[in-house]
Amino acid sequence: MGAPHILLVDDQKEVTRVLRSGLESLEHEFRITDVPSGEEAFLEIQPGSVDLLVSDVRLPGISGLDLMRRVKEANPNLKVILVSGVTEEKIRQEVAQAGADAFFFKPVELPDFLDAVERTLGLVEAMLPSEMDAERSAVAKAKTEGASLAERIADLRNQVKADCVLLFSESGQVLMSAGDIPSFEKDLMPHLLAATGSSIRISKLLQASTPDNLLSFSGGQLNLYLKPIGDMYGLVIAVQAQNAAGIAPIENATNETVSVLARMLESLGVPVKSSTYPPPQSRELSTGELDSELVEAIEKENKQRMDKVEVDAFWAALSTQSSSVGFDSGALSYDQALQLGLAPADEEG
Template sequence: MAARRVLIVEDTLELGRMLRSALLTLDPALEIHVVPSAEEALLDVSRQGADLMIADIRLPGMSGFDLVKKLHQRFPQTPCILITALTEEGLAQRAQEVGAVRFLRKPLSMNTFLDAVAEVLGMPTAPPPPADTASSTGEETPRLAARLGRLRQTLNAHAVFLLDDRGHIVAQAGEWLPAYFEHEWIPPLMAALSAGIKVSRLIRPGPPQGVTALKGAEVDLLFAPVGVFALVLVVPANESVVRLPLAFEAVLQAAQEVARILDEMGVGYLTVTTAPPPPELPLTLPPGVDAEVVPVEVLPVEATELQPLVESLEQPSLPADPQAIDAFWEAAVKDEAVSLLTPEALTYEEARRLGLAPDSEAEESTENDNE
């Protein structure tokens, strides 16, 4: 029996990898492919097919809703699960209308996510983790969403976000997500995080540790590095300043636990997810041919040789008005003093005077002889 194929459509690379790692716990034989856009997903399914598609609603270009509709026009039997971090009402109804078999909100509960996938694929649900997977403190290793939720509850925060190195929301606890957050807050926040990481490397080796707190009129902002990721908290501004040391310790501890969870998931949170530069190919020459290095000095360029080019570039350009351009050419045609386009060319009269062309009398005698 061929391995079942699952296609994940998620523009946040790290989240796609996390979902892939989670699905492999259901069945290591699953063939799982991650693509960042709906357009690539349609191309992938048309070439290789899929037993299940898991897609985010908000994607670059075509949305997840449009993806499901177009997919079912060609492959009506392919089930789809839609996920989103959007909080607006009516999304579940729209997902059902376009034909999605499941609708899940971020931050994802991995147990719920895995149960939904197992049910759609007709697989047994994931068993609970064995007792020997507990940490050295005797507590069960917390899942990412649960840990963010616990931190939010501890500090009475509006929301807690985990951002990857490109500023994409990987996980979230809380519904506080205004429209301006991703476009106006995240870019300068990531710049501040990058600067803090550089300073941290100057004062201590290893992964950066620290918490940055900013006081606001309505909300306070706290963020801490998790490798090159960012743990961000939005806290009500009226919280007592006396709790600030508690917040620092709680955020630091949460950042360390999140790093451990990401490490167990195989997420490269310590490195920036950029493609490596292509290797430089060595220059190969045919056998017996030696490369000759020509110094710049053997090809001198005199400044006087470039003077005509410089003067031509300094001449004013023609006006852009079409009527003015026509008037310019009409005046040029009527002007008898206009020089030839090719100064080295000779007129017919000049050629005849120099003996390079026959005169009219010679032409007439030749014509009479031919008659």
């Protein structure tokens, strides 16, 4: 078997130069060709003539995705690695669904790229599923887990016997709902947004990769439960207070639903995490004057506590002394001690 033929397609000459140098540093022998466009690559590829296509997604003329689809029709066994300078999760999902064997964002991490080349061509044994296989599995799972976001939200409402479930955005817009929206929703939303934001900030300060908090608010008629989805969306679940079966069943059902909704949103190209989320708000402790009435009440309570401690200590010491040396005829009587303020007064009632 001859040396594997690798075709590099990128309109940036520096990129193909770096990739070629990396490939030539491996112990394997390759035949490497590079071209700047998809049209030239299409002309270069004959059935069985290329073993691995490495292409940029964005090319002048036809895109890397279109190039891959066209050459795969004629050569289904062709291996493909795509790269892109556009760091959007939607691109990764499109690449995975199109059938690429591996995918890299620019700047390409050369050791990872070379490892992917060896695994894709079968030059080394792959111990784990490829990243694209994992991505395709996640997308497929998101699609099969529910026909729509609305059905998932409706399922959660039925599962926890809620009056309604709301999906809202970071701007406070209700994107989707199941059940009757509470009449006070408009008044409540600013406070829900504030609570969600605080919850997310606390999670970030605690170095949590994903906010995973369920906030519970008990009311006279309704109990509300608030759950972030990433840091850009959230769920509100309203349950009649008398129907609430405790927070554990609601938390379990909500955690499962949020996980599915996050995958479904991302599979639709809607990110649930923001790279520029506002930093935690800082607030210094107030150094203004303390409430004089509060200070006076605290001091009064402390004085009463100390007076009682001193009186108790006096009688304890006197009791110890009396038991060790006998009754002292010159000792104070209880009435005398009471008059001198050394004994606690009897409390009425």
